[in-house]
Amino acid sequence: MATLHDAGNGKQVVYLKGAVEAILSRCAYEIDLLGKRQEIRPDHIMKQVEEIASRGLRVLAFASFHLDNRKTVIHHEDIKNGLTFLGLQGMIDPPREEAIRAVQACHAAGIRIKMITGDHVLTASAIAKQLGIKAYLRQEIQELKALTGKELESVRDEDLADVADQTSVFARVTPEQKLRLVKALQSLGYIVAMTGDGVNDAPALKQANIGVAMGQNGTEIAKEAADMILTDDNFASIEAAVEEGRGVFDNLRKFIIWTIPTNLGESLAVIVAIFAGLSLPILPVQLLWINMTTATCLGMMLAFEVREKDVMSRPPRDPKTPILTRGLVLRTLWVGTFLAAGLFGLFSYEQSLGASVAEARTVAVTVLVFGELFYLFNCRSLSRSMFSLGVFSNRWLFVGVFLMIVLQVLFIYAPWMNKAFQTEPISQAAWVRILLVCFVLYVLVEVEKWLIAKMKRP
Numbered sequence: 001m002a003t004l005h006d007a008g009n010g011k012q013v014v015y016l017k018g019a020v021e022a023i024l025s026r027c028a029y030e031i032d033l034l035g036k037r038q039e040i041r042p043d044h045i046m047k048q049v050e051e052i053a054s055r056g057l058r059v060l061a062f063a064s065f066h067l068d069n070r071k072t073v074i075h076h077e078d079i080k081n082g083l084t085f086l087g088l089q090g091m092i093d094p095p096r097e098e099a100i101r102a103v104q105a106c107h108a109a110g111i112r113i114k115m116i117t118g119d120h121v122l123t124a125s126a127i128a129k130q131l132g133i134k135a136y137l138r139q140e141i142q143e144l145k146a147l148t149g150k151e152l153e154s155v156r157d158e159d160l161a162d163v164a165d166q167t168s169v170f171a172r173v174t175p176e177q178k179l180r181l182v183k184a185l186q187s188l189g190y191i192v193a194m195t196g197d198g199v200n201d202a203p204a205l206k207q208a209n210i211g212v213a214m215g216q217n218g219t220e221i222a223k224e225a226a227d228m229i230l231t232d233d234n235f236a237s238i239e240a241a242v243e244e245g246r247g248v249f250d251n252l253r254k255f256i257i258w259t260i261p262t263n264l265g266e267s268l269a270v271i272v273a274i275f276a277g278l279s280l281p282i283l284p285v286q287l288l289w290i291n292m293t294t295a296t297c298l299g300m301m302l303a304f305e306v307r308e309k310d311v312m313s314r315p316p317r318d319p320k321t322p323i324l325t326r327g328l329v330l331r332t333l334w335v336g337t338f339l340a341a342g343l344f345g346l347f348s349y350e351q352s353l354g355a356s357v358a359e360a361r362t363v364a365v366t367v368l369v370f371g372e373l374f375y376l377f378n379c380r381s382l383s384r385s386m387f388s389l390g391v392f393s394n395r396w397l398f399v400g401v402f403l404m405i406v407l408q409v410l411f412i413y414a415p416w417m418n419k420a421f422q423t424e425p426i427s428q429a430a431w432v433r434i435l436l437v438c439f440v441l442y443v444l445v446e447v448e449k450w451l452i453a454k455m456k457r458p
Contacts, residue, residue, distance in 0.1 A: 011066045014074060016083070020049050020120065021172070023061035023085070030085040040085055048088060053122035056130055057090035095131050102239035103132045109242065110315035112190075114168050116178055121148050121171035128169045135168045149173040152180075160184040178204035191319065195230070195238070196222055212238060239312075246314075247307035250382075253323055255302045257332060258379040259295070260324075262372045264336025266290065269344045269364070279357055281347040281364040286421055290365060293407050294372045301400035305380055306393045327452065328382065335375060335445065342437040343367040350430060359424040362412055366426070367434050369408050373401060374438040378445040383453060385446060 016023065030040040052059050063083040067074070106113055113133050117124045125146045135144045146169035155163050157180075164184040170177070178194075182204045185192050194201070194208035197218040202225040205211030213226035214233045223229055230237055269281050282290075324332070343364040350360040380386040380394065392398070411417050413425050 012069050012071075014065055014067050014079075015086075016063050016065075016079065017060050017089075019118070019172075020046075020059055020061040020088070023063050023083070026079055026081055027063055027083045027085040028081060029083075031087075037084055045085065045088070049120065050122055052088065052090040053120040054126055055090075055092075056094075056123060056126035057092050058119055058123055060089045060091070062086040062089065095127065096234070096236070098234065098236040100130075100132055102236040105239050105312050106242070107132070107134055109246075109312045111242065114164075114170070114181075116170045116173055116181065118173070119171055121146050121169070124169045124171040133168055135166070144168050146171060149177055152177050161187050164188075175200040175203055179207055182207045191316070193238070195235075196226075197233075198222060201225075243307065243312050246311045249317075250308065250311065251302050251305050254305065254379045254382060255299055256323060257328055257382060258302065258372070258376060259299055261332045261335035261339060261375065262294065262368065263291075264332065265339030265343065265368060265371070268336060268340035269347075272340070272344060281344050281361060282368070283361065283422060286361065286365050286423075289411065289421055290368055290372075293404060294369060297400040297404040297407065298372055298376050301394065301397040302376070302379065304394055304396040306389060308381060308384075308389065331445070331448065335441065338441055338444070339368060339371045342371060342441070346430075346433055346437065349433070350426075355430075356424060358422055359426055359430075362423040362426050363430050363434060365423070366408060366412065367437060369404065370434055370438045371441055373404060374442040375445065376401070378442060378449075381449075383449055385449070 024040075024042055024045060027040050029037045030045070032038050049059050049061075063085050065079065065083045067078060071078075103113055115124055115128050115131075115133060119127075125144060128144060128146075133144065145167045147163070147167050149170070149172040152160075152163075152170070152173065160180060161184040164181050165188055170181065173181075178196075178201065182192050182194055186207075186209070191210070192208045193210040193212060194204050195212040195214070196202070196205050197214035199219050199221045201213075202221045205213060205222060205225040208227075210228065211226035213222040213229050215223070215229045215231040216233045218226075218229070218233075228241075266282065266287055270287075272278075273280050346367050347360045347364040350363045351357065355363070376397070377386050380397070381389055411421060412423060418424060
């Protein structure tokens, strides 16, 4: 950046500021303490730069030269050499407290952070240490390693991936080098999120799995190249987005784990009855009632489940990992089988006690509805008891449970519902048997979770 001032005698003085290396390479003189011009001493100046930069300050260099008054445009040739070095300026922009906390949270979540900056390498390293950025090598914390753009130029393509993996700070890098670094990390299987605000960041933002542009200070080109825009330009918002995303994924997974066994239980009961030549334990219209009410009143309430406390202390999930792991597939199979056996067993048992087919079917439907209700509390956490989350942390769930109970009571005892769905009122003894089956299901799932957690402990 340059500014012009009239120096008289047909001359004008041009003042420049910029990166130390760029300015010094064009300077032939410097101003001493007495204000006299002398031959420049680059080594002496660079020692001062390193001392300032090591404290985390961003360093700018200032220089000047004389230009003919008749010239109104400065060309690169005019500032190619012969400049007079004037001095250095150190500026500090201390890291925000929320950014430091966000970096710590990201490390705990298995997210590795790398700094790519145009600052001096010592400035970048000092700021990285202030932020708490760590270096990892084979999952072990190592001493923070920093490289400059010039050093990256000498790294061969086949070695770049390992260098990028082991280095946490990159200073004075070019747009092409940013792109190379993103590709190198992706070649190791990493999911790379890249932040940037300038035109020079656009290629790397486009290449990254998730390009994040700055909404306030970012250029339009950077925003167009990015996948998402950070409206407040705050790194802590990225950590918050990761946390929110993990919570949403968890709740989606819980809903899937909840709904598959219940549908499996319905299907198994109907299939067994058809192949055995027995009366259907549940009629099609009753299946419609179950699916319509439970999905709305019960399943949807899992969307409001609070994030679990360890959501940001888990390692990143491999994108190739299926939503249903082997353990969860086994759980869905045995829970679905248990529900089918429970409803079919009580359907047959009620008939053996002299109940009508309509009354037995009402019991079967109620077993399935309350089985889903009890299992819903199991699914509030897939690995821990709901008591670890706080029993009443999701109050919408209890609203849904209350509505479901009211609707099911109407389904059983309201005459107009009996007529519409071919049901009949059931006895108190039948209620005891229904709740007992559902409670056994709840206990079995909790025992399974406890056993799995115990086996995973070192």
